Amino acid sequence: MYQEHAECGKLPELxxxxxxxxxNYLRFEHPDAMCNEESWKTALGGPLPDQGIGCEQLLDIIGQHLIPNGSQVPKPGCTSFITTGATSIGVLATLSGVVAAPQRVGLTAFNYLEELSLQWMAEMFALPSTMKGIxxxxxxxxxxxxxGAARQWAFExxxxxxxxxxxxxxCRIYASSxxxxxxxxxxxxxxxxxSAVITIATDNNGRLCPNALRRQLQADANTGFVPVAVVANAGTTNTGAIDPLREIAEIAAAYQIWFHVDGAYGLPGILDPRIRPLYEGLSLADSVIVDPHKWLGAPVGIGATYVRDRSILNRAFSQGAADYLEGACHDDNIQNSMLSMGVPYHDFGVELSAPSRGAVVWALIREIGKTGMRERICRHNDMARLVADLARKHPALExxxxxxxxxxxxxxxxxxVxxxxxxxxxxxRHLVQDGRCIPSTTILNGILVIRPCFVGARTTEQHxxxxxxxxxETGNNLLRDMHPTT
Known part of the structure; x- marks a missing residue:
């Protein structure tokens, strides 16, 4: 019979x-997964195994058939989505947590970093020191x-x-198109x-129009709707546009509505001194979000929410008493890390079980510091500006x-054409098929555009x-096929 514990001593070798x-995968010399689909499906699939094959043989299969047929997303030339391959330290910190902190409970070093890393991010991104996160x-x-916090506050x-x-x-939530x-x-x-989300018009640059917001709020006054939140973007997914945060914040305050800033992608942009002024008014937000698994280089699965008063999260999301938990922990004369739950994150959101995410963010920041993060943000912003400059100068681009x-x-x-x-x-489609450069597309005012988003730590100016x-080159080739005699 296969003994699971027998592999423990082999962990370093494995x-x-x-x-x-x-x-080998990170050399990106392997073909796309669709090139040999049948091969890896055959190796990985089959009927439900009755007997196990053991760790070492399984690791052979993982190395030969699973990893090489993974995603294109981590490739430096893949600029499709606002997620990317994790940095090496992000991978290592995640693995450390998987082994040593499989649950977000207890007074452990990992849980200490949960709160510390949230504090570091808040400071790095110029959020008020009173804002706490999860x-x-x-x-x-x-x-x-x-x-959920905004809804709780509005109804309270x-x-x-x-x-x-x-x-x-x-209810009403006001957000841009x-x-x-x-x-x-x-x-x-x-x-x-x-249908509670009311669309507010944007300007030619994709930013929410404050006057349109004001008109909508005025029209909805005294109609019986509960105004729950005004949502602004600190970097839209489509174009990276940053809404006029201060104007929107002042309007929300005048109508006594919760002001939420979605900075999942763009909040780290505040580190670029050239565009920092666009974030004026961020400090007036009641809640802000950011995804470390985007620009910070964390593995996918890490987002953060900040609110001015974290007690409202407890009122909105507390799961209530549970017999198996009540009395299991206390805060007096603690002699063992398991005698206390620590910060009650389980009552601040929708997850009870949760991995150690804070240690990953702590490691990412500790590795390169605020200065290194700033350099990365500026480097990626420079790449977008370079593409724009090259496109302006080329007669076939716009x-x-x-x-x-x-x-x-x-x-x-x-x-x-x-x-x-x-x-x-x-x-x-030709670019994706080729696999070297993989941007995405989007539609702006009816125009389909090529849309690269530079967030990968391994992506360079050359890409x-x-x-x-x-x-x-692809456009020229397609034109030549359409008009072979010209």
Whole structure:
């Protein structure tokens, strides 16, 4: 019979083998997973195993068939999504937590770093020192937690408790047309409904229009709706636009509405001194979110929500008494780390069981410091500006929206083609198929654009230049196929 504990002494050797396989993967010399789909499905699949094969043989399969057929997202040339491959220290810190802190409870070194890393991030991103946070699995849950706090606050002002008795009145959440769709999902999950999210117009740069917000709030006054929150973006997913935070904050304050800032992607941009003034008014927010698994280089699964008064999270999300927990821990004369739950994060959000996320963020910041983070942010913003500059100078390219952060929206143009949207869609598909440069696309005012987002720690200026060259080369080749005689 296979003995699970027998492998414990082999952990160093097994980790070394795994490290070698991951190192090979990070050379990005392997083909895309779809090139040999049948091979790895055969190796990994099959009927439910009756007998185990043991750790060493399984590690062989992982190294030969699983890791090499992973995602394209960590590639330095992949600029599609605002997630990326974790940095090496992020991987190592995560592994440390998986082994040594499998649960977010107790007075341990890992849980000490949960609170410390939240404090470090707040300081690094110029949040008020009074704002406290909680980690979750990413921006989706982080926005949910923030809007749950906003819902609690709005109803408490009416003498009602939505966490206890549910949503008893129709609600309104005000967000721009460029807001992330997780705002709508949060509204649905929190019982307010997706239709509670009222779309506010944006300007030509994708920023929420304060005057449009003011008009909508005035129109909704005395209608019976409960205004739950005004949501602003500190870096939209589409273009990296930063809403006029101070103006929006002042309007929200005038109407006594919770002011939430979604900085899942763009909050670290405040470290770039060239655009720091765009974050003026951030300190007026009632809640702010940021995803360390984006620009900070953490493994996917780490988001953070900050609120001015963390006690409201307890009122909104406390799970209530549980027989198996009550009395298990206390705060008097503690002699063992398991005698106290520590900070009651389990009552501040929607997760009871949760991994050690704080140690990962602590390691990321401790490794390169605030200065290193600033250099990374500035380097990536420079890449977006470089793409824009190269596109402006090339006769076959057009900048559709100037970059604010590390996103640049541009496209291939030609007077020989009537449908430029279709042409650029084809260009994008060829780029993805080729696999060297993998941007995404988006639609701006009816125009389909190529949309690289530079957030990967391993991505360099050369990758930005290669993308522009690849767009031009691919566009030229497609034109040549369309008009072979010209």
């Amino acid at each position: 980790l070394q083998r795994l490290g070698e396989d991951l190192t 980690y979750s699995s990413g921006g989706s849950v982080a926005n949910l937690v923030a809007l 002002r009416l003498g009602l408790n939505p966490a206890e008795n549910g949503v008893q009145k129709p 460029a807001c992330h769709r997780t705002i709508h999902r949060a509204a649905a999950v929190l019982g307010m409904g997706r 900048v559709v929206q100037e970059p604010t952060l590390s996103i640049c929206c541009f496209r291939y143009v030609s007077d020989k 009537q449908n430029l949207n279709d042409l650029n869609k084809q260009i994008h 930005a230049r290669e993308l522009v060259d690849a767009v031009v």
